[in-house]
Amino acid sequence: MAGWEVWRQDHHGQRYLVAAYHDRVQALARLLVLESGHPHKQIYEVVGSRDPAVVTNRDLYLRLVALGDHISVTGRALLDYLCALWMVSRPLAVHEELDGDLVAAILEASASAMPIRPEPAWRVTDLSAEGAYSGFADFTKVLCTQIADLLAFEESPPGPLASLGVDAPPRIDGGRATIRRWCNFDPSTFLECAAAGGFGGWNEADGRRVRLAEDREPGQWAGYDLAVLGPVSWGDFAAFLEYGQAYE
Numbered sequence: 001m002a003g004w005e006v007w008r009q010d011h012h013g014q015r016y017l018v019a020a021y022h023d024r025v026q027a028l029a030r031l032l033v034l035e036s037g038h039p040h041k042q043i044y045e046v047v048g049s050r051d052p053a054v055v056t057n058r059d060l061y062l063r064l065v066a067l068g069d070h071i072s073v074t075g076r077a078l079l080d081y082l083c084a085l086w087m088v089s090r091p092l093a094v095h096e097e098l099d100g101d102l103v104a105a106i107l108e109a110s111a112s113a114m115p116i117r118p119e120p121a122w123r124v125t126d127l128s129a130e131g132a133y134s135g136f137a138d139f140t141k142v143l144c145t146q147i148a149d150l151l152a153f154e155e156s157p158p159g160p161l162a163s164l165g166v167d168a169p170p171r172i173d174g175g176r177a178t179i180r181r182w183c184n185f186d187p188s189t190f191l192e193c194a195a196a197g198g199f200g201g202w203n204e205a206d207g208r209r210v211r212l213a214e215d216r217e218p219g220q221w222a223g224y225d226l227a228v229l230g231p232v233s234w235g236d237f238a239a240f241l242e243y244g245q246a247y248e
Helices: 024-035 057-074 078-092 100-109 120-124 135-155 187-198 234-246
Strands: 004-009 015-021 043-048
Touching: 004 024, 015 024, 024 043, 024 078, 024 100, 057 100, 057 187, 078 100, 078 135, 078 187, 120 135, 135 234, 187 234
Parallel strands: none
Antiparallel strands: 004 015, 004 043
């Protein structure tokens, strides 16, 4: 029996069952896909237990690795993934912080939501962010900078050695929110590196990365410290995206 249901209410107040899920994050992701895009007169909600599915940084890491593997099969390009993330995140700007389930749901919804390519004006918009990332505005600037970079890379491909690190083409106005360095150009690598760099939670047994011998003590957790995932601010999410871009 499914534990979570997505319901729709139309402008007449009639309620309809949209879908049922065994996983809370998947239900939340479906809701976000439905709510993304143009404004509408329908209201969606998830009905079910509010007990979190994503409690630790390892819970998030494993989900994002699995999500990246899934996207590798579907073939969605990183540019389309980030454009969809832009659409999915906009209705959530009113939240100051997100819990682990909602972070995972946003990233999962971006794998299937409709990507909307930006207006050409983005190429010349000043996207600079001052100091440490803070708030939804900085998150959007980071995301838009990355989308603009990938559009520029489409015109000037970075070459076969791009995974070793390459600088994004200069912006016309020079205003950008992230560093110029790029190492990760597909959603799978982007998400794994973002999770590992932003929150940790990986383990050498995963087969994705290793800790240097001089950084490991006997009996020590083989990844970053396993920890409960606290509230995630938009500034944290922005840093997560930058790790996805350049972390190795």
